[in-house]
Amino acid sequence: MSKTKAPDSSRRSERSRRAIYDAALALVGEAGYAKTTIEGIAARAGVGKQTIYRWWPSKAAVLLEAFLDLAERASEGESEIPDTGDLEADLKLVLRATVDELNSPAYDGPARALAAESVVNPELAAQFVEKLLEPQLQLYVRRLRAAQDTGGVRVGIELRTALELFTGPLTHRWLLRTLPLTHDYADAIVEYALYGLAPRS
């Protein structure tokens, strides 16, 4: 998750960076990916477009970094999934937080715009997966591996596949807009994925 470095760390350039992130996310949420331009982001952020071109190579790069920043702020710097020793409780906490994030207007609009474009744009999707999505999914791998090491997840379960039992349903419901995303739903997904649908005898 390398980040483009600002040429200096003064408060002024930090303010510009923040304004550019905010403008990029707001614009893409309102206008969609195709109609968002570097010029539009610059105008909304109140900076010259050369400022943006100096720091980022492309519209996709600005947007992905704005999202990375949004995700980091949402998690308040806490990047790992908590490990209290209770896998079910830890996963419910994370999936409920994900539900809240997906339901928040500040996230929903920009995230939908980026996801929609990734669905039909393999180049953007590759960057989106590499820089944003896969690092988040690896958090699940690490938490599930800790559980597997202590007997909470069966030996032999392939963890990179298994995590999709948690993230897949939420994404399905959110992107395809089938039914409401609620905490009860998040809890049920965690319980079903951990204990399965077939009876335990």
Next chain:
Amino acid sequence: MSKTKAPDSSRRSERSRRAIYDAALALVGEAGYAKTTIEGIAARAGVGKQTIYRWWPSKAAVLLEAFLDLAERASEGESEIPDTGDLEADLKLVLRATVDELNSPAYDGPARALAAESVVNPELAAQFVEKLLEPQLQLYVRRLRAAQDTGGVRVGIELRTALELFTGPLTHRWLLRTLPLTHDYADAIVEYALYGLAPRS
């Protein structure tokens, strides 16, 4: 799943209908939803645009019906999930077939275009869910209910939620382009969802 009726059932109008479906799916796959027009579909299908306007109220209606037709042909008229009494085998069959469908170029392009638009267009999404997606998801509800009735699924499992353990991961992997969709992956998802990740003691 009601279908707009052609004004007559002659072979000629059936040929036109087929040509319109094919043109609509091809165009949306190539140009995307926003750039697909009734005029473009008519020109490609070799029919007058009034023919399309007479049969369908909107571009969305033509496309959704073309997709319904595609799905019906893909399933060769077999709409229910098979019930051999072996839930795991039946679900693996269906998920492997879904993997094949998602990987087929004839389906991938148009389906991505429709899904991408639905992600950012709530009105289209509502029609997509009602006419196309939810009826397919209800097939899982019925198959899981039959299993629940005969002891293959735990009592108390809410089936409309549980089915997303199967459809969610495949959709996540397909739409977000994280990793390849394979038969082995489909099999693993079925096994994990049925038996859970936590050890059975």
